[in-house]
Amino acid sequence: MSLRRRLPFSPWHLALAPIAILFALPFAWMVISSLMSTAQINRFPPTIIPGSLHLEGWETVLGGAEFPRWFLNSTIVAVVTVISNLIFCSMAGYAFARLKFRGSTAIFLLILATLIIPFQITMIPTFIVMHDLHLSDTLGALIVPNLVTPFGVFLMRQFFLNLPIEVEEAARIDGCSRFGVLLHVATPLAKPALATLAALTFLVSWNELFWPLIVINTDSTFTLPVGLTTFQGAHSIDWPAVMAGNALTALPVVVAFLLTQRTFIASLTSSAVKG
Amino acid sequence: MEALAPALATAPRRRLRERLLGEHPTAWAFIAPAVVIILGLTIVPVVWSLLLSFRSSDLISPSHSVGLANYKALVHDPALGAAVKHTLIFTVLYVPLSIAAGLGLALALDRRIRLIGLYRTLILIPFIVATAVQGVLFSFIFDQRFGVVNSLLQKLGLPTQGFLGDPGQALYIIILIALWGSIGFCVIIYLAALQDVPKELKEAAAVDGATRWEVLRHVTIPQLAPITVFLLVWQTLFALQLFDLVYATTRGGPLESTVVIVYYIYLQAFQLFHAGYAAAIAYVVALVLIGLSALQIVYRRWRVAHP
Amino acid sequence: MPGVTLERITKVYGGGVKAVDDVSMAIGDAEYMVLVGPSGCGKSTLLRMVAGLEKVTAGRILIGGDDATDLEPRDRDIAMVFQSYALYPHKTVRENLAFGLRRRRVPSDEIRTKVDAMGAMLGLAELMDRKPAALSGGQRQRVAMGRALVREPRVFLLDEPLSNLDAKLRTSMRGELARLHERLPTTTIYVTHDQVEAMTLGSRVAVMRDGVVQQCDSPQVLFDRPANLFVGAFIGAPAMNLVEARVGGGAIHFGSHALGAPGLEELGDRRLVLGLRPTCFALADERCDPRWPRLSAEVDVVEELGAESNLLFTVDAPPVLSDAVREAIGGESGSDEGRLLADDRRARFTAQIAERRAARAGERVELAMDPTQLHLFDPASGEAVEWSWSLVHTA
Numbered sequence: 001m002s003l004r005r006r007l008p009f010s011p012w013h014l015a016l017a018p019i020a021i022l023f024a025l026p027f028a029w030m031v032i033s034s035l036m037s038t039a040q041i042n043r044f045p046p047t048i049i050p051g052s053l054h055l056e057g058w059e060t061v062l063g064g065a066e067f068p069r070w071f072l073n074s075t076i077v078a079v080v081t082v083i084s085n086l087i088f089c090s091m092a093g094y095a096f097a098r099l100k101f102r103g104s105t106a107i108f109l110l111i112l113a114t115l116i117i118p119f120q121i122t123m124i125p126t127f128i129v130m131h132d133l134h135l136s137d138t139l140g141a142l143i144v145p146n147l148v149t150p151f152g153v154f155l156m157r158q159f160f161l162n163l164p165i166e167v168e169e170a171a172r173i174d175g176c177s178r179f180g181v182l183l184h185v186a187t188p189l190a191k192p193a194l195a196t197l198a199a200l201t202f203l204v205s206w207n208e209l210f211w212p213l214i215v216i217n218t219d220s221t222f223t224l225p226v227g228l229t230t231f232q233g234a235h236s237i238d239w240p241a242v243m244a245g246n247a248l249t250a251l252p253v254v255v256a257f258l259l260t261q262r263t264f265i266a267s268l269t270s271s272a273v274k275g
Numbered sequence: 276m277e278a279l280a281p282a283l284a285t286a287p288r289r290r291l292r293e294r295l296l297g298e299h300p301t302a303w304a305f306i307a308p309a310v311v312i313i314l315g316l317t318i319v320p321v322v323w324s325l326l327l328s329f330r331s332s333d334l335i336s337p338s339h340s341v342g343l344a345n346y347k348a349l350v351h352d353p354a355l356g357a358a359v360k361h362t363l364i365f366t367v368l369y370v371p372l373s374i375a376a377g378l379g380l381a382l383a384l385d386r387r388i389r390l391i392g393l394y395r396t397l398i399l400i401p402f403i404v405a406t407a408v409q410g411v412l413f414s415f416i417f418d419q420r421f422g423v424v425n426s427l428l429q430k431l432g433l434p435t436q437g438f439l440g441d442p443g444q445a446l447y448i449i450i451l452i453a454l455w456g457s458i459g460f461c462v463i464i465y466l467a468a469l470q471d472v473p474k475e476l477k478e479a480a481a482v483d484g485a486t487r488w489e490v491l492r493h494v495t496i497p498q499l500a501p502i503t504v505f506l507l508v509w510q511t512l513f514a515l516q517l518f519d520l521v522y523a524t525t526r527g528g529p530l531e532s533t534v535v536i537v538y539y540i541y542l543q544a545f546q547l548f549h550a551g552y553a554a555a556i557a558y559v560v561a562l563v564l565i566g567l568s569a570l571q572i573v574y575r576r577w578r579v580a581h582p
Numbered sequence: 583m584p585g586v587t588l589e590r591i592t593k594v595y596g597g598g599v600k601a602v603d604d605v606s607m608a609i610g611d612a613e614y615m616v617l618v619g620p621s622g623c624g625k626s627t628l629l630r631m632v633a634g635l636e637k638v639t640a641g642r643i644l645i646g647g648d649d650a651t652d653l654e655p656r657d658r659d660i661a662m663v664f665q666s667y668a669l670y671p672h673k674t675v676r677e678n679l680a681f682g683l684r685r686r687r688v689p690s691d692e693i694r695t696k697v698d699a700m701g702a703m704l705g706l707a708e709l710m711d712r713k714p715a716a717l718s719g720g721q722r723q724r725v726a727m728g729r730a731l732v733r734e735p736r737v738f739l740l741d742e743p744l745s746n747l748d749a750k751l752r753t754s755m756r757g758e759l760a761r762l763h764e765r766l767p768t769t770t771i772y773v774t775h776d777q778v779e780a781m782t783l784g785s786r787v788a789v790m791r792d793g794v795v796q797q798c799d800s801p802q803v804l805f806d807r808p809a810n811l812f813v814g815a816f817i818g819a820p821a822m823n824l825v826e827a828r829v830g831g832g833a834i835h836f837g838s839h840a841l842g843a844p845g846l847e848e849l850g851d852r853r854l855v856l857g858l859r860p861t862c863f864a865l866a867d868e869r870c871d872p873r874w875p876r877l878s879a880e881v882d883v884v885e886e887l888g889a890e891s892n893l894l895f896t897v898d899a900p901p902v903l904s905d906a907v908r909e910a911i912g913g914e915s916g917s918d919e920g921r922l923l924a925d926d927r928r929a930r931f932t933a934q935i936a937e938r939r940a941a942r943a944g945e946r947v948e949l950a951m952d953p954t955q956l957h958l959f960d961p962a963s964g965e966a967v968e969w970s971w972s973l974v975h976t977a
Contacts, residue, residue, distance in 0.1 A: 010388040017390075019380065020397040023455065027400070029423060030412050041421050088308040095305035104302065107310060114317040116568035118516060120540055120557040124327060124550050125320035128334065145316050148309040166668035169635050174733070175656040175685030178301055184681075188672045207405035209519045214545055225407035229523050232411050239415055246411050250404040257403050261396065264403070268460065269467035 027250075034058060034243035041239045057240030067245055069220055070227035077142045077223060078205040085201045086194055088148040093156025094182050098168070108157070114150045123214060130215055141215040142223065146205065152197050159193035160186060196267040199260060206253055224249040328555035333548040345555035355556065357531065358539040361446055365535060366514035368450050374506050376454065377461020378499070382491070384462065385469045395466070399459035406456065410523020413452045414439060442532035445525050449533060453520055457513070461506055468502040469495070501578055508571040512564055536560055584611035584646050585769050586632060586737055591641035593627050593793075601627040603793035604641075609786075612767035616784030618774055619816070620909050624793035625773045626741055632771060633662050633739055646736050656685070658737075661730035665742040667722045669714040675701070675725050676710040682733045700732040720751050731766065738770040744779065756782055777817050781805070789813050791909060806954075811855060811902070811964035814957055815910035820860045820892065823931040824902040826961070827856035834875075834958075837899035837928075841875035843953045845969050854967060855902050855959040860892070862955030863933035865940060866948040874950040879931070881941045891940040893933040893947065901929035906964050 033041060037054040061067045095101070096108045126145055127136070135141040163186060171185045172178075187194070209225040216222055222230065228249050232242050257264050328345055332338035349355055384395055401409065416422050417438035425435040439445045472495055480490045518537040521527060527534040527542070534542070536556070544553035586609040593602040602624040609615045617625040630636040632643060634655035643651045650658050661682070669678050679697045688696075701707050704724045714722055723743065730738060743759075744752045760783055763770060774780055780787045781801040788798040789812070797809040808814035814822050827836035830851040834841045841856075866876050885892035933949055941947045958967040 010386075012383060012386065012388055013390070016383055016394050020394040023401055023459070024397045026412055026416060026455070029416060033415065088312075091305040092309035095302040099302035099305065101300070101302040107306065107314075110318065111309065111313050114313055116565055116572075117317055117321060118512075118557075118561045118564045120516070120537055121324045121554070121561040122317055122320035124334070124544055124554055124557070125323035126316055127545075128323075129316065129320070131334075145312070148312045150313050150317075153309050153313070164666060164668065166664040166666050167670060169633075169655070170662065170664060170668040170729075171670070171681070172635070172655040173633060173658075173660060173662045174682035174729075177654070177656065180685070185670060203403060207407070209405065209407045209522065210541075213522070214541070225405045225519075225523075228405075228407050228411055232414065232523075239418075239421060242411060243415060246408050250408045253403050253405070254400060257400065258396070265399070265463055265467075268463055 030243050030247055030250075034240055034247050036240050038238060038240060042237075054240065057238070057242075057244040060238065060241035061244040061248060066219065066222075066227060066231065067224075067248060070222050070224045071248065073139060073221060074206055074223040074225075077139055078202050080143050081146045081205045082198050082201045084143075084147045085149060085152045085197060089152030089156045089197060090182065090187060090190065090194070092148065092153045093158075094160050094186060096153070096157045097160035098165070099178070108153075111150045111153055115154070119210070123211070127214055136215050137217050137221055139221060142208075142212055145211070146201075149201065152201065155197055156190070156193060159190055163189055192263075195260070195263045196270065199256070199264050199267050202256065203253060203264075324554045325558060327551055328558050330551045332550040334544075334550045335548075338551065341551065345552045346559075348552060349556050349559065354531070354534070355536075355539060358534045358536045361533060362515060362517065362535045364446060365450055365453075365517060366511060368447075369453055369514050370507065370510045372450075373454055373457055373461050373510055374503065376458050377506070378465050378496075378503075380458065380462045381465030381469060382495075385466060395462070398462055401456045402459040402463075404456075406519035407523045409452055409456045410520050413448070413455075414524050417448055439525050440529055442528075442530040445529060445533045449517075449520055449524060452524070453514075453517070456520075457510070461510070464502060464506060465499065468499050472498045501575070504571065504574055508567055511567060515560065515564060584736075585609045585613060586771065587642075587644040587647075588628075588632070589642040589644070591628065591631060591643065592639050593624070593631060593636060594639045600793050602631070605793075605795055606641075607788060607795065607798060609769060609771065612769055614763055614770045614772065614783060614785040616772045616774060616780040616787045617790060618777055618780035618784075618787055619790035619796075621775055623790040625775075625790050627793075628790070629662075629739055629741055629771055629773045632737070633660055634658050659735050660737045660739055661733045661735040662739040662741065663726045663730050663743040665745050667714075667726040667746070669722060669725055669729070671714055674711050674713055675706055675717070678714070678725055679729050679732050682729065686733075696732055700728045704728045719747055720755070723747060723755065727762075731762075734768075736769065738768045740770065740772045742774055743772075744774070745776075752779075759783060778819060781817065789816060791906070807966070808857075808957060809966055810906070811857070811904065811959040811966075812906040812910050814857045814959065814966070815907045818859060820932045820934065821911055822957070823858040823860060823929070824907060825856050825858075825897060825899045825929040825931075826902055827854050827899070828852070829854050829958070837897050839877055839897065839899075841877065841951065841956075843875050843956070844873070849958070849967065849969055853961050855961050855964075857957035857959060858931070858951060859955040859957075860932045860934040862952040863893075863935060863949045864952070865935060865937065866950040870950040871952075874952060875956075877949045877951065878946060879933075879949060880946045881943055882930075884941060884943050886938065889938065890934060890936050891938060893935060893941055893949075895931050895933070896928050897931055899929055900927055902961075904961075904964065 032050065034057045035053045035055070036050045037056055040050050040054070092111075096104060130136045130141040130144070133140075133144075135144060167189070168181050168185055171181045176184055207225060208223070209229070212223050212226045213229075216226060219227075219230075224245075228242075228245050231245055235241060327338070329340060329342060330338040331341045331344075380398065384391060384398075417424055419425060419435070419437055419440050422438070424438070428435050437444055438448050476494050476498070477490050480494045485493065516537050517535045518541065521533050521535055521538050522541075525533045527538055537560070540553045540556050540560070543549045543556065588605055588607050588609075591602055591605045592600070594600050605624075605628060607615070617628060619625050627636060631638050632645075634650070634653060634657075638651060641651070642649060645658055645660065670681065673681065676697055679700055680693050683693045683696065684690075697710075698707075701710050704727065706721070706724060706728060709717060709721060709725075714725065717725065723746070726743070730740075740759075744755050747755060756779055763783075772779075772783055780789075781804075784801055786798060787801055787804055789796045789804065791812050797804060797813045804813060804817050808817060811824075815824060825836045827834050828851075829835070829846055829849045832842060832847045834843070834846065834854070834856055836856060864870055864874075866874075879893075879895040879897070881893045881895050883894040885894070935941075958969060959965065960967055
């Protein structure tokens, strides 16, 4: 109590500020060292606050052929995956929520069940399928298995179930077909769910490492996480460049997160707390 | 059925189609992409994998049946035993620590003071960046020669450490990185759950004479039980499937001290091309994971039935 | 043939539940048909089948003479007002009104004219650019009406459109709906559980119970000549007084009372249910028709309504507690739930006297009854029992 009276701020800051800094510090160090020269880093013991800034690391990363290519690949995969999930998960989720058809419950339960199937048991056959479809070592191999996700179907179905059905019925009477209802009424109302789906799909797609590692072999087809780990293995003395590449990989999700923090956090928590 | 008879007579064709496909045949067009992708690339591979686990396959040339040989082999594989041990060490330390730290931080962050939004954001950011980024970043920070940690130790006059290069330390450093990367998730989940703890309950306990600690101990934490169970299962599933972080830091080394189960499966399937053997290991692990998820689902059902 | 024709419509849900059972009716052009009944009686299901929102299990629906049984809702040229209004939350009032016309590819300048005219007619002109969330309940209701009217459909369907309004607004909107139909005579099917709405709006009213139409006729006939106990108990407020009775020797006996009236002899000697409209009572004085049967009662409670008074009294005979009566009363006043004091199992009567300060509580009064408002029902089947007085005076 006496401590509270003496401080001009809540005593909780004394505990929370250092912890928050501890979480942020590695990123700060990543940015700082990306702006050092290899000489500054190679000094032993290493510099902590550099005397001068150097852009060689960023020049290696942005000026080379590899990182821009990987950034493009990651972007293509993420954008296509997000868009196709928005479309296909909405359609399937809507059908499971609103349309009665034979086998609908059974198929939905089967899709739901795939949520708990770990990737390790599907990866080898999926690899063989991609090989047989002549997709291995192409971006298609990264996109096709993620065109629709069971989580997305589940999320959209839950959302559509909670929409008032009378609004959709009104639209049908006003002249909409089933697809028209989805397009003109259900989808505009589903914006929050679609934002959630887009945010999570982007996050997972952008950060994925395991599957691309398995199915992609050629440097020019790498996505950023694969490229980054490979680059680090090959250039482990050029830490400024590695850190610049690291920052480049982290940047889009961090920016996306900061811009849409509310949606992101709601997305992350909704399935756990409410589901 | 008698009531149906005249209706069937009026429009037999439409009714027949309806009886076969349900009221909305168009529904099939709506779900077709999902069914093809999800079932085709999950349910089919699940069965395929099972068949594969009874065969010897190098992914390319035709495979041949080996019966239960793969399953027999995995019981006596010392490398797999080591991978299991590493995985269990990781799980046993990582899961409770991440949950305890997540709960503690969430309780500390659950108040209206200035900068609280900034604190929450900073704690969550490590979780959203790629594990590859986390791994590469900490490979640098814990680098024996150029790493900032060793340089700090040196400045403090302490002996420098091998960290990720030391077989005795590498796994524990990976645990530390994983905690840094995932505590934010536990915090956010707990923070959301704390909003759902009825304020009246806490106030009732306070009126009944409970101290702040007693309110926390007897009201708040029991109310969070379902979320704690969820996180327990979720974090355990993550821990047992650890791969990305190992790949991005040590690639199993040094001296194979950080080879975990999924990393071992990866090595067997895609480096050594023992696909059948890898499938067998994957199947055993998957059964454990599915069992855990099933337990969680049963617990949720039970919770709903016994509120 | 314009209007709507229902031919032997049946709806059976998945679990074998029969929601609508063999309903046939012909609704004429510009007729105002009200479907009324307690919740779960199948009235909404029937309406939704006309709309095309539910498939019929058996039977045929003709709209404007064309078979619409298997048509999609959008192809039926109908409009519907929902209980929850179902306005598009993401669209402004103007867009809500225009949506149906747009789907029908009406030229946009024509849409504009029609929507503006409708907005002006319903007093929505200032609200056209607002979204539904920014409207009051009454305003939303008007938008919902406007959205249906602006399409100028062949048939107008309303599903409990006034239930979400407060009591006062509901009464005034009821009048508005009646005036609207005068101005734009369109075939209308109106679903409600409120018998007052049904009686005031409908040119004909179909009373439904358990998926079956009990009686379909003009409000006056429903009131004067209920076909069965359910209709008798359901229609009229306050509800019909019902008591277990016996007829014999030219009089109706219940408890210690005996009511004599001409024409009862032909009914012989049998058990019956007696139904007395609260409005059939009058204070027995020199103004009364001397042939009217009389009843002496001790008043428990007096409800002064201003121009008239309700006298509540108990008669020493058991009340009628058949399922039909429970269902008919249940929804609104509650047969058992409505009893605060579970003191006895005697029937409670309400007499509505067209006089102020007709009596005081505790007073014993002599009441005369208009025999035309006196109804007899078979206790087993619930069917109305015809007798000569009722035939002569109500036909």
